[in-house]
Amino acid sequence: MARISTKQLQEKLRVYFIMGSNNCQKDPFAVLTEAIEGGITLFQFREKGQGALSGKEKYDFAKELQAICRKHRIPFIVNDDVELALELDADGVHIGQEDERADLVRKKIGDKILGVSAHNLEEARRAIKQGADYLGVGPIFPTSTKEDAKEAQGVAVLRTLREHGLSIPIVGIGGITPHNTKEVIVAGADGVSVISAISLAASPRENARMLAKAVREALNKDV
Ligand SMILES: Cc1ncc(COP(=O)(O)OP(=O)(O)O)c(N)n1
Numbered sequence: 194m195a196r197i198s199t200k201q202l203q204e205k206l207r208v209y210f211i212m213g214s215n216n217c218q219k220d221p222f223a224v225l226t227e228a229i230e231g232g233i234t235l236f237q238f239r240e241k242g243q244g245a246l247s248g249k250e251k252y253d254f255a256k257e258l259q260a261i262c263r264k265h266r267i268p269f270i271v272n273d274d275v276e277l278a279l280e281l282d283a284d285g286v287h288i289g290q291e292d293e294r295a296d297l298v299r300k301k302i303g304d305k306i307l308g309v310s311a312h313n314l315e316e317a318r319r320a321i322k323q324g325a326d327y328l329g330v331g332p333i334f335p336t337s338t339k340e341d342a343k344e345a346q347g348v349a350v351l352r353t354l355r356e357h358g359l360s361i362p363i364v365g366i367g368g369i370t371p372h373n374t375k376e377v378i379v380a381g382a383d384g385v386s387v388i389s390a391i392s393l394a395a396s397p398r399e400n401a402r403m404l405a406k407a408v409r410e411a412l413n414k415d416v
């Protein structure tokens with residue numbers, strides 16, 4: 194298996210849904226299925242925070258979500274837990290600045306997709322040097338989903354990264370909804386990454402559809 198190309202990854206990142214068991218008020222398997230039907234293009238399993246599952250329960254839950262993704266050919270990314278990603282033969286891993294170093298994770302996962310969180314130009318450049326395939330940049334807007342989120346920085350950070358010539362695929366994250374998606378894409382992101390805009394929506398299918406439409410319209414082409 195070779196590393197995913199930039200172009201393929203840009204397409205996968207258009208509507209990137211992240212979810213764990215504590216992000217849903219409804220059945221998480223139904224939420225993921227609806228999100229896929231609505232048009233998400235990538236999924237991240239992020240099991241952390243209050244009441245998060247661990248051990249076998251976490252593994253079994255992840256395995257079932259992965260099966261849904263596989264059935265619909267949606268790549269499955271694991272947040273933080275590199276060992277779980279390897280056990281499950283996931284499609285990739287997402288790590289942040291407080292997690293294991295990106296170059297060490299790259300050595301462990303080979304050609305799997307490696308996403309790294311970056312909050313500024315310095316972190317972004319280091320992540321690229323250490324082998325990141327894409328960057329998650331945020332929080333763009335205020336979020337109450339991540340307990341230890343930094344202060345929202347608006348879309349200017351995306352513009353700054355592009356103005357400095359960074360061409361790596363980027364998703365914006367934090368407080369993103371169908372209504373502010375256009376700003377994020379126009380500022381330079383290839384896609385949007387969301388938790389609550391889908392996981393807590395009255396209709397996850399409809400909100401995923403609206404996010405996909407907003408991205409498509411902002412790019413002025415099909416997602
Ligand atoms: C796509 C994407 N971008 C950023 C993050 C945040 O990662 P991190 O800073 O490691 O925080 P946690 O998610 O681990 O709490 C992400 N998960 N995904």
Ligand SMILES: Cc1nc(C(=O)O)sc1CCOP(=O)(O)O
Nearest residue numbers: 331332336338367368387388389
């Ligand atoms: C997981 C995560 N990472 C962030 C970062 O800024 O790195 S913000 C965030 C939470 C995103 O949830 P919502 O879409 O509900 O705001």
Ligand SMILES: [Mg+2]
Nearest residue numbers: 273288289292
């Ligand atoms: Mg992390």
